[in-house]
Amino acid sequence: MWKHRCYHDYERRRLIRRILLGILAFVGLVLLTIIVILIILRPTKPRFTLQDAVLYAFNLPPSPTELPPPTLNLTMQATLSAHNPNDGIGIFYRSLDVYVSYRGQQVSRAVVIPPSYQDHHDITVWSPYLYGIAVPLPPYAVDAVREELNTGAVMLKVVVEGEVKWKVGSWVSGTYHLHVNCPAYMRLAGGRIGGPERCGVDV
Structure with a gap:
């Protein structure tokens, strides 16, 4: 029972880390795209x-x-x-x-x-x-x-x-x-x- 609970907490923390990493990667990609566009267009x-x-x-x-x-x-x-x-x-x-x-x-x-x-x-x-x-x-x-x-x-x-x-x-x-x-x-x-x-x- 204790091992099962620890494994469940470990999987939940790993899922949360993956979600956060995914969000950060998406935000980073959007910012990188905007920066590239601005560099190319040179406002x-x-x-x-x-x-x-x-x-x-x-x-x-x-x-x-x-x-x-x-x-x-x-x-x-x-x-x-x-x-x-x-x-x-x-x-x-x-x-x-x-x-x-x-x-x-x-x-x-x-x-x-x-x-x-x-x-x-x-x-x-x-x-x-x-x-x-x-x-x-x-x-x-x-x-x-x-x-x-x-x-x-x-x-x-x-x-x-x-x-x-x-x-x-x-x-x-x-x-x-x-x-x-x-x-x-x-x-x-x-x-x-x-x-x-x-x-x-x-x-």
Whole structure:
């Protein structure tokens, strides 16, 4: 009786080990297949271009005193395009926020771009209006704004922050952080960029 029970426990443990090994082998095979597919297809990060930008307002409203420091008002419309250069790989865009940056500081509210899917070689275009009202600036930025108001031109950056996922067949990857930086050198008072500007993209 005791030998029979020991043999039964031994067979049960061996069966459990086989099941676990089978599950691990299956998961490993799936991961290996995905890795091989990604290596063969070599997913490339999306390409962003600032197609156009119009600056309607960029000013420091007059203040009777320097306390509190002057604040910035900004209004801009930016036209951005995103191109998926991959063969056989789709891109899901999630939680995209677009805003304007000046000397490393966000100077407009973030505009949320609705989630979208981009098939291979597709191009998607967005044209959000970007506003900054009474944006507080550090002293160095206030001095820079005054100088650029005198010269009649300003260097701004249109920034996109968000998340992307890759899609191969029915498989969808995990989430990757997306950071896009688009330089925009613009004339004031209704000025616009001279032509399409390629953006820096980090994934």
